Amino acid sequence: MEVLNTAVDVLTAGVLGLAAEPGRIVMMLVGMILMYLGIKKEYEPTLLVPMGLGTILVNIPDSGVLAFGGEPGPFQILFDMGIDTELFPLLLFIGIGAMIDFGPLLASPFLLLFGAAAQFGIFFVIIVAGLLGFNLADSASAGIIAAADGPTSIFVANSLQSKYLGAIMVAAYSYMALVPIIQPIAIKAVTTKKERQIRMVYKPGSVSQTAKIIFPIVICIVAGLIAPASLPLVGFLMFGNLLRECGVLDNLSMSAQNELVNLISILLGLCVSVRMQAGEFLQVDTLIIMGLGLLGFVMDTVGGIMFAKVLNIFRKEKINPMIGASGISAFPMSSRVIQKLATEEDPGNFILMQAAGSNVAGQIASVVAGGLILGIVPGLM
Amino acid sequence: MSTAILSESLLILALGWGGIFVVMIIIYLVSMALMKIFPADK
Numbered sequence: 001m002e003v004l005n006t007a008v009d010v011l012t013a014g015v016l017g018l019a020a021e022p023g024r025i026v027m028m029l030v031g032m033i034l035m036y037l038g039i040k041k042e043y044e045p046t047l048l049v050p051m052g053l054g055t056i057l058v059n060i061p062d063s064g065v066l067a068f069g070g071e072p073g074p075f076q077i078l079f080d081m082g083i084d085t086e087l088f089p090l091l092l093f094i095g096i097g098a099m100i101d102f103g104p105l106l107a108s109p110f111l112l113l114f115g116a117a118a119q120f121g122i123f124f125v126i127i128v129a130g131l132l133g134f135n136l137a138d139s140a141s142a143g144i145i146a147a148a149d150g151p152t153s154i155f156v157a158n159s160l161q162s163k164y165l166g167a168i169m170v171a172a173y174s175y176m177a178l179v180p181i182i183q184p185i186a187i188k189a190v191t192t193k194k195e196r197q198i199r200m201v202y203k204p205g206s207v208s209q210t211a212k213i214i215f216p217i218v219i220c221i222v223a224g225l226i227a228p229a230s231l232p233l234v235g236f237l238m239f240g241n242l243l244r245e246c247g248v249l250d251n252l253s254m255s256a257q258n259e260l261v262n263l264i265s266i267l268l269g270l271c272v273s274v275r276m277q278a279g280e281f282l283q284v285d286t287l288i289i290m291g292l293g294l295l296g297f298v299m300d301t302v303g304g305i306m307f308a309k310v311l312n313i314f315r316k317e318k319i320n321p322m323i324g325a326s327g328i329s330a331f332p333m334s335s336r337v338i339q340k341l342a343t344e345e346d347p348g349n350f351i352l353m354q355a356a357g358s359n360v361a362g363q364i365a366s367v368v369a370g371g372l373i374l375g376i377v378p379g380l381m
Numbered sequence: 382m383s384t385a386i387l388s389e390s391l392l393i394l395a396l397g398w399g400g401i402f403v404v405m406i407i408i409y410l411v412s413m414a415l416m417k418i419f420p421a422d423k
Contacts, residue, residue, distance in 0.1 A: 109412035116398075116405040123398050127390040136389065206421035214419070218411050226404050364408065365401050372400045373393070380389055 017061025023278030024059040030276070031055030034170070043177030046265040047150070051170070054273025066274065078271035083158055083165075088268045089151035090236045095261030096151070096363075097240020098253045100331075102215055104357045107205040111323070111354065113307070115361025118327030119369045120303025121146030121296035129292050134285075138162050140377045142289045145171045146296025147366035148179075149329040152233060154272070156370045160377060166275030167286040171293035179333045182294070184341055186301040187325050195309075196345040198320040202353045209247065216241040223368055230371015237367055301325045304358075326355040329366035335359040 018024055031052045038048030057065045058075060065075040072080065082088035105111060122143040129139035141162035144153050153172040157165045175182060187196070216238035223234040243253040275281070304324030312318050322341060326334040335355035342349040 106412050106416060109409045109416075112405045112409045112412070113402070116401040119401050120398060123390075123394040126393055127387070130386040130390045139390070140393070205416065207416065208419045208421040210419040211415040211421075214415055215412070218415070219408055222407050222411060223404055226407070227400060361405070365405060368401050368404045369397065372397045376393055376396050376400075380393070 014061050021061070021278060023282045024061065026282060027059040027276060027278045028056045030281075031059070031273075037174070037177070041177075044173045046262070047173050047269045048177075050266055050269030051273050051276070054270045055276040058273050058277050066277075075271050075274050078267055079274040082267055082271055083154065083274075086155050086158055086232070088264050088271075089155045089158075090232055092151045092261060092264045092268065093233060093236035093367075094240040094243070095256045095258075095264070097216070097237040097242075098244045098256040099261075100237075100241055100244075100360060100363060102241065102245075102360060103207045103212060104204075104353055105360045106207045106211055106215060108203075108354065108357050111327075111357035112361045112364070114304055114324050114327035114358040115363070115365035116327070117307030117324055118300045118304030118358075118362055119147065119365050121298065121300035122369055122373070124299040124303075125292045125296040128295065129289075132288065132292075134289075136377055136381050138164060138289070140373050141165075141168055142292040143296060144168070144370060144373060145175065145289075145293030146300050147329055147369055148172070148176055148297065148300065148334075149363070149366040149370070150176065152329075152366050152370040154268075155233060156373055159374055163280065164286060164289045166272065166281055167289045168293070169272050169275075171290045175293055175297050176330045176333070179297075179328075179330045180337050180340075182297050183301050183325060183334060183337050186298045187305065187322055187338075187341060190302050190305050191321050193345055195321050196341060197349060198318050199346070199349050200320055200323070200351050200354055201317070202350070204353070209245070212245040213242070213247075216245065219364065223371065227368060227371040227375050229375035230368050233367040233370050234364075237363075297328070300328050304328070320349075320351050320354075323351060323354050323358050326358045327362045327365065328359070329362045331359045331363055332356060334362070 034048045035052030037043040038045035065073045067073050125146055126139045126143035129142045137160040141157035141160050144156040145168055150172045153168055157168045220235055220238045224231045240256050243249045243256055304327040305321045308319045308321040308324035322338045326338045328334050338355040339352040342351050
Protein backbone atom coordinates (compact mmCIF):
# COMPACT_ATOMS: atom_id res chain seq x y z
CA MET A 1 0.00 0.00 0.00
CA GLU A 2 2.82 2.36 0.95
CA VAL A 3 4.52 1.68 -2.36
CA LEU A 4 1.28 2.51 -4.16
CA ASN A 5 0.95 5.80 -2.24
CA THR A 6 4.52 6.74 -3.08
CA ALA A 7 3.92 5.93 -6.73
CA VAL A 8 0.77 8.09 -6.74
CA ASP A 9 2.68 10.93 -5.01
CA VAL A 10 5.47 10.76 -7.58
CA LEU A 11 3.10 10.63 -10.55
CA THR A 12 0.92 13.50 -9.34
CA ALA A 13 3.76 15.75 -8.08
CA GLY A 14 4.03 17.54 -11.43
CA VAL A 15 0.30 18.26 -11.74
CA LEU A 16 0.05 19.39 -8.11
CA GLY A 17 3.15 21.55 -8.51
CA LEU A 18 1.63 23.19 -11.56
CA ALA A 19 -1.66 23.82 -9.75
CA ALA A 20 0.23 25.36 -6.82
CA GLU A 21 1.98 27.84 -9.11
CA PRO A 22 -0.45 29.10 -11.78
CA GLY A 23 2.32 31.40 -13.07
CA ARG A 24 3.92 28.35 -14.63
CA ILE A 25 0.74 27.72 -16.62
CA VAL A 26 0.80 31.36 -17.80
CA MET A 27 4.40 30.94 -18.94
CA MET A 28 3.50 27.76 -20.80
CA LEU A 29 0.84 29.78 -22.61
CA VAL A 30 3.51 32.41 -23.37
CA GLY A 31 5.65 29.61 -24.81
CA MET A 32 2.76 28.49 -27.00
CA ILE A 33 2.18 32.08 -28.20
CA LEU A 34 5.88 32.36 -29.10
CA MET A 35 5.63 29.14 -31.10
CA TYR A 36 2.41 30.36 -32.74
CA LEU A 37 4.11 33.62 -33.76
CA GLY A 38 7.09 31.70 -35.09
CA ILE A 39 5.22 28.95 -36.95
CA LYS A 40 1.97 30.57 -38.07
CA LYS A 41 3.09 34.20 -38.48
CA GLU A 42 6.72 33.34 -39.37
CA TYR A 43 8.07 36.00 -36.96
CA GLU A 44 11.74 35.04 -36.41
CA PRO A 45 10.85 31.30 -36.31
CA THR A 46 14.46 30.13 -35.93
CA LEU A 47 14.47 31.67 -32.49
CA LEU A 48 10.87 31.87 -31.34
CA VAL A 49 10.10 28.19 -31.97
CA PRO A 50 12.94 26.74 -29.85
CA MET A 51 12.39 29.47 -27.29
CA GLY A 52 8.67 28.71 -27.13
CA LEU A 53 9.15 25.00 -26.50
CA GLY A 54 12.01 25.80 -24.12
CA THR A 55 9.67 28.05 -22.13
CA ILE A 56 7.23 25.19 -21.70
CA LEU A 57 9.99 22.78 -20.68
CA VAL A 58 11.53 25.04 -18.01
CA ASN A 59 8.16 25.80 -16.45
CA ILE A 60 7.25 22.19 -15.75
CA PRO A 61 7.77 21.72 -11.98
CA ASP A 62 11.11 20.08 -11.08
CA SER A 63 12.02 20.15 -14.75
CA GLY A 64 14.92 17.87 -15.55
CA VAL A 65 16.14 20.28 -18.22
CA LEU A 66 17.17 22.70 -15.44
CA ALA A 67 18.48 20.32 -12.77
CA PHE A 68 18.44 16.61 -12.12
CA GLY A 69 19.68 14.76 -9.06
CA GLY A 70 21.38 17.87 -7.71
CA GLU A 71 23.32 18.37 -10.95
CA PRO A 72 22.62 21.04 -13.59
CA GLY A 73 20.33 19.87 -16.40
CA PRO A 74 21.08 20.23 -20.13
CA PHE A 75 19.47 23.67 -20.54
CA GLN A 76 21.33 25.02 -17.53
CA ILE A 77 24.62 23.58 -18.84
CA LEU A 78 24.00 25.14 -22.27
CA PHE A 79 23.11 28.45 -20.64
CA ASP A 80 26.25 28.44 -18.49
CA MET A 81 28.45 27.53 -21.44
CA GLY A 82 26.86 29.59 -24.18
CA ILE A 83 25.19 32.62 -22.62
CA ASP A 84 27.06 33.18 -19.37
CA THR A 85 30.32 33.03 -21.30
CA GLU A 86 28.69 35.10 -24.12
CA LEU A 87 29.99 32.65 -26.71
CA PHE A 88 26.68 31.95 -28.50
CA PRO A 89 25.86 35.57 -29.45
CA LEU A 90 29.44 36.10 -30.56
CA LEU A 91 29.54 32.96 -32.70
CA LEU A 92 26.27 34.08 -34.26
CA PHE A 93 28.02 37.30 -35.24
CA ILE A 94 30.52 35.40 -37.40
CA GLY A 95 27.62 34.11 -39.47
CA ILE A 96 25.92 37.51 -39.63
CA GLY A 97 29.20 39.15 -40.72
CA ALA A 98 29.55 36.56 -43.47
CA MET A 99 26.08 37.49 -44.73
CA ILE A 100 26.70 41.25 -44.97
CA ASP A 101 27.81 42.93 -48.19
CA PHE A 102 29.43 46.24 -47.29
CA GLY A 103 29.77 47.13 -50.99
CA PRO A 104 26.77 49.53 -51.21
CA LEU A 105 27.91 51.23 -48.02
CA LEU A 106 31.48 51.65 -49.29
CA ALA A 107 30.06 53.11 -52.50
CA SER A 108 28.06 55.69 -50.48
CA PRO A 109 29.88 56.00 -47.12
CA PHE A 110 27.86 59.10 -46.27
CA LEU A 111 25.07 56.71 -45.25
CA LEU A 112 27.18 55.60 -42.26
CA LEU A 113 25.96 58.66 -40.38
CA PHE A 114 22.36 57.45 -40.48
CA GLY A 115 23.44 54.27 -38.70
CA ALA A 116 24.74 56.44 -35.88
CA ALA A 117 21.67 58.69 -35.75
CA ALA A 118 19.22 55.80 -35.57
CA GLN A 119 20.77 54.51 -32.33
CA PHE A 120 19.10 57.39 -30.50
CA GLY A 121 16.38 55.12 -29.09
CA ILE A 122 18.97 53.23 -27.00
CA PHE A 123 19.93 56.33 -25.08
CA PHE A 124 16.40 57.71 -24.87
CA VAL A 125 15.29 54.46 -23.20
CA ILE A 126 18.24 54.54 -20.77
CA ILE A 127 17.06 57.98 -19.61
CA VAL A 128 13.39 56.94 -19.32
CA ALA A 129 14.24 53.65 -17.56
CA GLY A 130 16.44 55.51 -15.08
CA LEU A 131 13.62 57.93 -14.34
CA LEU A 132 11.27 54.98 -13.82
CA GLY A 133 13.57 53.71 -11.09
CA PHE A 134 15.53 50.94 -12.83
CA ASN A 135 19.18 50.66 -11.86
CA LEU A 136 21.81 51.64 -14.40
CA ALA A 137 22.60 48.07 -15.53
CA ASP A 138 18.93 47.27 -16.17
CA SER A 139 18.30 50.67 -17.81
CA ALA A 140 21.21 50.14 -20.19
CA SER A 141 20.09 46.58 -20.87
CA ALA A 142 16.55 47.80 -21.66
CA GLY A 143 18.05 50.49 -23.87
CA ILE A 144 20.07 48.03 -25.91
CA ILE A 145 16.83 46.37 -27.10
CA ALA A 146 16.63 49.43 -29.34
CA ALA A 147 19.86 48.34 -31.04
CA ALA A 148 17.42 46.11 -32.99
CA ASP A 149 20.12 43.47 -32.87
CA GLY A 150 19.39 40.25 -30.96
CA PRO A 151 22.95 39.03 -30.33
CA THR A 152 24.11 42.49 -29.21
CA SER A 153 21.13 42.75 -26.84
CA ILE A 154 21.95 39.36 -25.30
CA PHE A 155 25.66 40.15 -25.09
CA VAL A 156 25.17 43.51 -23.37
CA ALA A 157 22.34 42.46 -21.03
CA ASN A 158 24.29 39.39 -19.96
CA SER A 159 27.55 41.30 -19.52
CA LEU A 160 25.73 43.80 -17.30
CA GLN A 161 24.12 40.86 -15.46
CA SER A 162 20.60 42.15 -15.99
CA LYS A 163 17.91 39.99 -14.46
CA TYR A 164 15.65 40.82 -17.40
CA LEU A 165 17.67 38.87 -19.98
CA GLY A 166 14.69 36.68 -20.97
CA ALA A 167 12.37 39.66 -21.48
CA ILE A 168 15.07 41.57 -23.33
CA MET A 169 15.64 38.72 -25.73
CA VAL A 170 11.93 38.18 -26.36
CA ALA A 171 11.46 41.92 -26.88
CA ALA A 172 14.49 42.30 -29.17
CA TYR A 173 13.51 39.47 -31.50
CA SER A 174 9.75 40.14 -31.41
CA TYR A 175 10.13 43.83 -32.24
CA MET A 176 12.58 43.03 -35.02
CA ALA A 177 9.90 40.83 -36.52
CA LEU A 178 7.39 43.63 -36.01
CA VAL A 179 9.47 46.29 -37.80
CA PRO A 180 6.98 46.30 -40.74
CA ILE A 181 4.27 47.36 -38.27
CA ILE A 182 6.23 49.61 -35.87
CA GLN A 183 8.25 51.67 -38.34
CA PRO A 184 5.48 52.83 -40.72
CA ILE A 185 3.45 54.17 -37.78
CA ALA A 186 6.44 56.05 -36.35
CA ILE A 187 7.54 57.31 -39.78
CA LYS A 188 4.09 58.63 -40.71
CA ALA A 189 3.85 60.36 -37.34
CA VAL A 190 6.96 62.49 -37.93
CA THR A 191 7.09 62.98 -41.72
CA THR A 192 4.81 64.65 -44.23
CA LYS A 193 3.59 62.99 -47.41
CA LYS A 194 5.72 65.46 -49.36
CA GLU A 195 8.85 64.43 -47.44
CA ARG A 196 8.14 60.75 -48.05
CA GLN A 197 7.87 61.49 -51.77
CA ILE A 198 11.37 62.96 -52.03
CA ARG A 199 13.27 61.19 -54.79
CA MET A 200 16.99 60.50 -54.48
CA VAL A 201 19.44 59.90 -57.29
CA TYR A 202 21.45 56.72 -56.82
CA LYS A 203 24.98 56.94 -58.13
CA PRO A 204 26.41 53.46 -57.75
CA GLY A 205 30.18 53.49 -57.44
CA SER A 206 31.97 50.22 -58.05
CA VAL A 207 34.06 48.96 -55.15
CA SER A 208 37.31 47.05 -55.55
CA GLN A 209 37.81 43.68 -53.89
CA THR A 210 40.89 45.04 -52.09
CA ALA A 211 38.80 47.79 -50.47
CA LYS A 212 36.22 45.20 -49.40
CA ILE A 213 38.95 43.06 -47.80
CA ILE A 214 40.66 45.93 -46.00
CA PHE A 215 37.38 47.46 -44.76
CA PRO A 216 36.56 44.89 -42.01
CA ILE A 217 40.18 44.93 -40.80
CA VAL A 218 40.20 48.73 -40.54
CA ILE A 219 36.85 48.77 -38.73
CA CYS A 220 38.23 46.36 -36.12
CA ILE A 221 41.22 48.64 -35.52
CA VAL A 222 39.19 51.89 -35.43
CA ALA A 223 36.41 50.51 -33.21
CA GLY A 224 38.96 48.76 -31.00
CA LEU A 225 41.04 51.87 -30.42
CA ILE A 226 38.02 54.07 -29.59
CA ALA A 227 35.76 51.55 -27.88
CA PRO A 228 37.83 48.49 -26.92
CA ALA A 229 34.83 46.94 -25.15
CA SER A 230 33.14 46.67 -28.56
CA LEU A 231 35.88 44.41 -29.93
CA PRO A 232 34.26 41.06 -29.14
CA LEU A 233 31.16 42.19 -31.07
CA VAL A 234 32.90 44.09 -33.86
CA GLY A 235 35.76 41.58 -34.14
CA PHE A 236 33.52 38.53 -34.61
CA LEU A 237 31.24 40.40 -37.02
CA MET A 238 34.15 41.60 -39.12
CA PHE A 239 35.87 38.22 -38.99
CA GLY A 240 32.74 36.75 -40.59
CA ASN A 241 32.83 39.48 -43.22
CA LEU A 242 36.51 38.85 -43.92
CA LEU A 243 35.71 35.16 -44.54
CA ARG A 244 33.17 36.34 -47.12
CA GLU A 245 35.31 38.91 -48.86
CA CYS A 246 38.82 37.42 -48.83
CA GLY A 247 37.94 35.17 -51.76
CA VAL A 248 39.89 32.11 -50.60
CA LEU A 249 37.63 30.88 -47.79
CA ASP A 250 34.31 30.51 -49.55
CA ASN A 251 33.62 27.16 -47.87
CA LEU A 252 34.14 28.66 -44.42
CA SER A 253 32.00 31.65 -45.34
CA MET A 254 29.15 29.39 -46.47
CA SER A 255 29.49 27.27 -43.31
CA ALA A 256 29.36 30.40 -41.16
CA GLN A 257 26.28 31.70 -42.99
CA ASN A 258 24.43 28.39 -42.83
CA GLU A 259 25.57 25.63 -40.47
CA LEU A 260 27.05 27.86 -37.78
CA VAL A 261 24.11 30.29 -37.68
CA ASN A 262 21.56 27.46 -37.71
CA LEU A 263 23.26 25.46 -34.96
CA ILE A 264 23.78 28.42 -32.68
CA SER A 265 20.19 29.63 -33.25
CA ILE A 266 18.84 26.26 -32.12
CA LEU A 267 20.97 26.20 -28.98
CA LEU A 268 20.49 29.90 -28.22
CA GLY A 269 16.72 29.72 -28.44
CA LEU A 270 16.53 26.67 -26.21
CA CYS A 271 18.94 27.75 -23.51
CA VAL A 272 17.79 31.36 -23.21
CA SER A 273 14.46 29.97 -22.05
CA VAL A 274 16.25 29.25 -18.76
CA ARG A 275 15.43 32.90 -18.05
CA MET A 276 11.76 32.41 -18.93
CA GLN A 277 10.79 30.76 -15.65
CA ALA A 278 7.55 32.05 -14.13
CA GLY A 279 9.17 33.30 -10.92
CA GLU A 280 11.61 35.49 -12.81
CA PHE A 281 9.54 36.51 -15.81
CA LEU A 282 6.04 37.24 -14.51
CA GLN A 283 6.63 40.62 -12.95
CA VAL A 284 5.32 44.08 -13.74
CA ASP A 285 8.94 45.17 -14.28
CA THR A 286 9.27 42.67 -17.13
CA LEU A 287 6.31 44.20 -18.94
CA ILE A 288 7.75 47.69 -18.40
CA ILE A 289 11.09 46.54 -19.85
CA MET A 290 9.29 45.18 -22.92
CA GLY A 291 7.35 48.44 -23.25
CA LEU A 292 10.61 50.39 -23.02
CA GLY A 293 12.06 48.25 -25.80
CA LEU A 294 9.14 49.17 -28.03
CA LEU A 295 9.62 52.83 -27.17
CA GLY A 296 13.29 52.43 -28.13
CA PHE A 297 12.42 51.09 -31.58
CA VAL A 298 10.09 54.04 -32.14
CA MET A 299 12.68 56.56 -30.95
CA ASP A 300 15.39 54.99 -33.16
CA THR A 301 13.12 55.65 -36.12
CA VAL A 302 12.37 59.19 -34.97
CA GLY A 303 16.07 59.90 -34.29
CA GLY A 304 17.12 58.77 -37.75
CA ILE A 305 14.39 60.80 -39.45
CA MET A 306 15.12 63.95 -37.45
CA PHE A 307 18.82 63.68 -38.32
CA ALA A 308 17.95 63.48 -42.03
CA LYS A 309 15.64 66.49 -41.65
CA VAL A 310 18.39 68.51 -39.99
CA LEU A 311 20.80 67.60 -42.81
CA ASN A 312 18.18 68.68 -45.34
CA ILE A 313 18.29 72.22 -43.93
CA PHE A 314 21.86 72.51 -45.21
CA ARG A 315 21.61 70.43 -48.38
CA LYS A 316 20.61 71.44 -51.86
CA GLU A 317 19.94 67.85 -52.92
CA LYS A 318 17.36 66.73 -50.35
CA ILE A 319 17.44 63.36 -48.60
CA ASN A 320 14.25 61.38 -48.19
CA PRO A 321 14.05 61.43 -44.36
CA MET A 322 12.88 57.82 -44.34
CA ILE A 323 16.50 56.86 -45.18
CA GLY A 324 17.33 57.93 -41.63
CA ALA A 325 14.75 55.50 -40.25
CA SER A 326 16.42 52.58 -41.96
CA GLY A 327 19.62 53.18 -39.97
CA ILE A 328 18.54 50.51 -37.49
CA SER A 329 20.17 47.09 -37.45
CA ALA A 330 17.13 45.05 -38.55
CA PHE A 331 18.46 44.11 -42.00
CA PRO A 332 16.99 43.84 -44.61
CA MET A 333 13.54 44.27 -43.10
CA SER A 334 13.85 47.99 -42.42
CA SER A 335 15.11 48.93 -45.90
CA ARG A 336 12.26 46.95 -47.47
CA VAL A 337 9.74 48.76 -45.27
CA ILE A 338 11.17 52.12 -46.35
CA GLN A 339 11.01 51.21 -50.04
CA LYS A 340 7.41 50.02 -49.61
CA LEU A 341 6.44 53.31 -47.97
CA ALA A 342 8.20 55.31 -50.69
CA THR A 343 6.35 53.36 -53.39
CA GLU A 344 3.04 53.88 -51.58
CA GLU A 345 3.50 57.65 -51.78
CA ASP A 346 5.02 57.73 -55.26
CA PRO A 347 5.05 54.52 -57.33
CA GLY A 348 8.11 55.70 -59.26
CA ASN A 349 10.24 56.45 -56.20
CA PHE A 350 13.13 53.99 -55.83
CA ILE A 351 15.24 54.49 -52.70
CA LEU A 352 15.95 50.85 -51.80
CA MET A 353 19.71 51.06 -52.40
CA GLN A 354 20.15 54.11 -50.16
CA ALA A 355 17.91 52.51 -47.51
CA ALA A 356 19.92 49.26 -47.69
CA GLY A 357 23.20 51.19 -47.25
CA SER A 358 21.80 52.99 -44.23
CA ASN A 359 20.49 49.67 -42.88
CA VAL A 360 23.95 48.05 -43.15
CA ALA A 361 25.41 51.12 -41.41
CA GLY A 362 22.93 50.40 -38.62
CA GLN A 363 24.45 46.94 -38.21
CA ILE A 364 27.89 48.43 -37.63
CA ALA A 365 26.53 51.21 -35.41
CA SER A 366 24.54 48.82 -33.20
CA VAL A 367 27.60 46.74 -32.29
CA VAL A 368 29.61 49.91 -31.68
CA ALA A 369 26.75 51.14 -29.47
CA GLY A 370 26.81 47.88 -27.52
CA GLY A 371 30.55 48.17 -27.00
CA LEU A 372 30.36 51.81 -25.95
CA ILE A 373 27.64 51.03 -23.41
CA LEU A 374 29.78 48.23 -21.99
CA GLY A 375 32.69 50.67 -21.84
CA ILE A 376 30.74 53.49 -20.16
CA VAL A 377 28.11 51.94 -17.88
CA PRO A 378 30.27 49.71 -15.61
CA GLY A 379 32.39 52.77 -14.79
CA LEU A 380 29.30 54.61 -13.54
CA MET A 381 27.90 51.74 -11.46
CA MET B 382 12.90 61.85 -9.72
CA SER B 383 16.60 61.85 -8.99
CA THR B 384 18.70 64.48 -10.67
CA ALA B 385 21.72 62.23 -10.17
CA ILE B 386 20.11 59.51 -12.32
CA LEU B 387 19.11 62.05 -14.94
CA SER B 388 22.58 63.56 -15.15
CA GLU B 389 24.13 60.06 -15.31
CA SER B 390 21.76 59.12 -18.15
CA LEU B 391 22.50 62.34 -20.01
CA LEU B 392 26.22 61.65 -19.65
CA ILE B 393 25.69 58.19 -21.19
CA LEU B 394 23.71 59.84 -24.01
CA ALA B 395 26.49 62.33 -24.69
CA LEU B 396 29.36 59.83 -24.48
CA GLY B 397 27.50 56.92 -26.06
CA TRP B 398 25.64 58.56 -28.93
CA GLY B 399 28.49 61.01 -29.46
CA GLY B 400 30.95 58.11 -29.43
CA ILE B 401 28.97 56.27 -32.11
CA PHE B 402 29.08 59.36 -34.33
CA VAL B 403 32.84 59.69 -33.79
CA VAL B 404 33.43 56.03 -34.74
CA MET B 405 31.12 56.25 -37.76
CA ILE B 406 32.72 59.50 -38.98
CA ILE B 407 36.17 57.89 -38.76
CA ILE B 408 34.89 54.84 -40.65
CA TYR B 409 33.38 57.24 -43.20
CA LEU B 410 36.75 58.94 -43.72
CA VAL B 411 38.51 55.57 -43.90
CA SER B 412 35.98 54.35 -46.48
CA MET B 413 36.58 57.45 -48.61
CA ALA B 414 40.33 56.85 -48.37
CA LEU B 415 39.93 53.16 -49.29
CA MET B 416 37.85 54.05 -52.34
CA LYS B 417 40.51 56.55 -53.43
CA ILE B 418 43.55 54.34 -52.76
CA PHE B 419 42.00 51.13 -54.15
CA PRO B 420 39.68 52.17 -56.97
CA ALA B 421 37.74 49.51 -58.82
CA ASP B 422 39.29 48.36 -62.11
CA LYS B 423 37.59 50.10 -64.99
